[in-house]
Amino acid sequence: MRQIVLDTETTGIDPKQGHRIIEIGCVEMIGRKLTGRTYHVYINPERLVEQEAIEVHGITNEYLADKPLFSHIAKDFIEFIDGAELVIHNAPFDIGFMDHEFRRLLGNQIKETSQICAVLDTLDLARKIHPGQKNNLDALCKRYGIDNSHREKHGALLDSEILADVYLMMTGGQTDLNLSGKSSGDSGSQVEVIRRLPFDRKPLKVVKATADELEQHESRIDLVVKEGGASLWRH
Structure with a gap:
């Protein structure tokens, strides 16, 4: 199975109010293994980013001024996700924005993301596995011992990489991980901290x-x- 772990950053919280996508980050998995292929782009939203959103992701209007429009990146983006299963945390938020962008650009050709690929919502999955507990990405990282200390602000590609680890741990598998160090889980018990090895690491000596x-x-x-x-x- 080909899966694309995806995250977006936006100008605000509601596409119905004209808010737009400003960043897309994706990592590819095939057969539950990270392939090293990614898709990452910043987008000029043709409108101002709200200050509350900037405080979350740190992406300023000045930074986006010279970035491509969604219409310029849409073809490559659609080709990257076409036919895959999207793995998204709180999928209705990201899918809502993607559907909005597709409708603006493509009209009747593509109305919804579901016409391109399937969608798996890891927030819904986490709520079923851990009912009554916090299930945001930070809480899940703590619960599964995944190191996200380098996540000072939200970023689409970084969040996608972290979510890939969370998803694999939630569903009983692992990717290329290096176990080192200790960290306290939700219950206060000591758990192994998972640190991902870089994709371009040298092969092990035989x-x-x-x-x-x-x-x-x-x-x-x-x-x-x-x-x-x-x-x-x-x-």
Whole structure:
């Protein structure tokens, strides 16, 4: 299965009031493994970003002034997500904005994101797994021991990378992770902190047995067989 973990940042909270997407961040997973492929873009919304939104994500009007319009990035974005399952935390928010952008740009060609791909809402999933508890992204990181100390403000690509780890942990799997350090979970117990290894890390060194070591290994198997034992190494 091809899944795209996605997050957006916007000028405000309601597309019906004319608010627009200003950042899209996506990471790709195939067969529950991160592939290293990402999609990340800042967008000129053709309107002012509300101060309350800037305080959340830190993206200013000045920064967005020279960025491309949604119409300029729409084709590449749609091609990246086409046919995949989108994994989004609080999906109705992001999908609402995406649907709004698609309708503005494409009219009757594409009215809804659901015409392009499936959607999985991790907030809804977390509420089913952890009813009555906080289930925002920060709370889930703490619960599953995922290091998000580098997340000072919301950012679409960073939040997508963090959500990928959260989703895999919630659904019983892992990606390329390095366990190190300790952190307290919701219950106060000590849990392993998960730190993601970079996609471009060097391959691990393969150490092969020497001729002498192989000879000793075979001698030990000979002894096991001589004493009436069975050796899987000889099968």
